[in-house]
Amino acid sequence: MVTFLPRVPGRLADVPSFDRAIGGAESNVACTLARTGHSTRWISRVGTDGFGDHLLAAIADCGVDVGHVRRDPLRPTGVYFRTAGDRATDGHEVAYYRAGSAASAMTAADLDPAALHTGRILHLSGITAALSADCLGLLRELTARRPGRPLLSFDVNYRPGLWRDPAQARVLLELARGADLVFVGDDEARDAWGLDGPRAIREALPEAHTVVVKQGRAGATVLRRMRGPGGLTWEPGGHTREPGGRTREPGGRRDAATATGSAADAATDAATDTATFVPALRVDPVAATGAGDAFAAGFLSATLRGLPDRTRLRYGHLWAAAALTVPGDLATPPSRPYADRLAALDDPAWERLHLAPGWIDADADVDPEADPEADPEADPDSDTSGRRADEEVPTQ
Numbered sequence: 001m002v003t004f005l006p007r008v009p010g011r012l013a014d015v016p017s018f019d020r021a022i023g024g025a026e027s028n029v030a031c032t033l034a035r036t037g038h039s040t041r042w043i044s045r046v047g048t049d050g051f052g053d054h055l056l057a058a059i060a061d062c063g064v065d066v067g068h069v070r071r072d073p074l075r076p077t078g079v080y081f082r083t084a085g086d087r088a089t090d091g092h093e094v095a096y097y098r099a100g101s102a103a104s105a106m107t108a109a110d111l112d113p114a115a116l117h118t119g120r121i122l123h124l125s126g127i128t129a130a131l132s133a134d135c136l137g138l139l140r141e142l143t144a145r146r147p148g149r150p151l152l153s154f155d156v157n158y159r160p161g162l163w164r165d166p167a168q169a170r171v172l173l174e175l176a177r178g179a180d181l182v183f184v185g186d187d188e189a190r191d192a193w194g195l196d197g198p199r200a201i202r203e204a205l206p207e208a209h210t211v212v213v214k215q216g217r218a219g220a221t222v223l224r225r226m227r228g229p230g231g232l233t234w235e236p237g238g239h240t241r242e243p244g245g246r247t248r249e250p251g252g253r254r255d256a257a258t259a260t261g262s263a264a265d266a267a268t269d270a271a272t273d274t275a276t277f278v279p280a281l282r283v284d285p286v287a288a289t290g291a292g293d294a295f296a297a298g299f300l301s302a303t304l305r306g307l308p309d310r311t312r313l314r315y316g317h318l319w320a321a322a323a324l325t326v327p328g329d330l331a332t333p334p335s336r337p338y339a340d341r342l343a344a345l346d347d348p349a350w351e352r353l354h355l356a357p358g359w360i361d362a363d364a365d366v367d368p369e370a371d372p373e374a375d376p377e378a379d380p381d382s383d384t385s386g387r388r389a390d391e392e393v394p395t396q
Helices: 025-034 050-061 113-117 133-143 166-176 186-193 198-204 291-304 309-324 336-343 347-352 359-365
Strands: 002-006 018-022 045-047 070-072 079-082 094-097 121-125 151-155 181-185 210-214 219-225 273-279
Touching: 002 050, 018 050, 025 050, 025 121, 025 291, 045 050, 121 133, 121 291, 133 151, 133 166, 151 291, 166 186, 181 186, 181 291, 186 198, 186 210, 198 210, 198 219, 210 291, 219 309, 273 309, 273 347, 291 309, 309 336
Parallel strands: 002 079, 045 070, 121 151, 151 181, 181 210
Antiparallel strands: 002 018, 079 094, 210 219, 219 273
16 A cells, blocks of 8 residues: 655644655565565556555565556555654554555465466465455465465464454464465454464464464564474475475465465474564564564565574564654665674673664664663663554555
8 A cells, every 4th residue: 555644743623744755564574574685576456546656666666576466447545644742642644545556466366376486485464354355255265275375474363353253263263274474463362353462372373384473572482383284394484394304395476465485384392392582672663554564574584594483573673663764664674794893792792782763774884782872771662573564555
């Protein structure tokens, strides 16, 4: 969707002008990964109007392949407006205009299987499932376990406003159980599924070999199964290692947004799970929009590089901090060397980090061990675990 960001604070009724930007859960992830050197493809449906032209141009400008986006001559590109205030305040407003949009009419027939399966990771969002019956059918088709599919990453992205009957949101659990890697906030799991805590969430998703539970200001936990059926051992980056040592590699040339690894059904075995927790960073936020998408992109980037779980979570927190400290949905993440250096800090130094707007611009000039902004006694204004942002926008 096209996003309109207010130039001044206030009610939508009082804001005289807006700046145009792009917004969308999956496109945010694809753009963020592309900005740090990963090859990505975005597959969606937009109108033949000027807003569709803008989306394609802006997303392509980030380095994303948009060659498989369909144009719909009968339906418009969706748009939305939001206020400048934080979503946690009563004054926050979001106005969506997406009913009957091109994206809401997507079906499995719109997609080229070859375009989906030539990458290492296929990333999907639960928002898409709420847009229409056709979109739900599309998500069911894509999360069906079939031989040869890439590793399927699924961000639950539960939005109460999109589900008229809260009981319908349990379809998100059905879709998540078809994924290999699941991102879910502990608040989402509690509200949508009645589940409380990482272990309960893990037990409800026995098929996924990796579950990332975002725990707000506390941080995030990744629970990963190290051994699947037939003795296969899950390797970082989506590879599987067979008994005897032979490595089975996922197919494909492209890194993500069509996306990684094996889709083997995994039987639940708590003894083979590892659990890793990393605390969130302290951030002076500008806007919370897009933090969850940035967290997912950071985690996926580290996954594509085969980095350890602790580093994957730290990458998620760092990239979420980049999104939190800019006004729009989309931020340029820290450079790979800078992110690697921050992710390698010892635990006390990591907990001392306090990131303010402009921290990415400082890049290698910043010494995180002597951060002048750090204040151990300060209350965190926001978190980098990327729990749900109700104004996040759906696109496929």
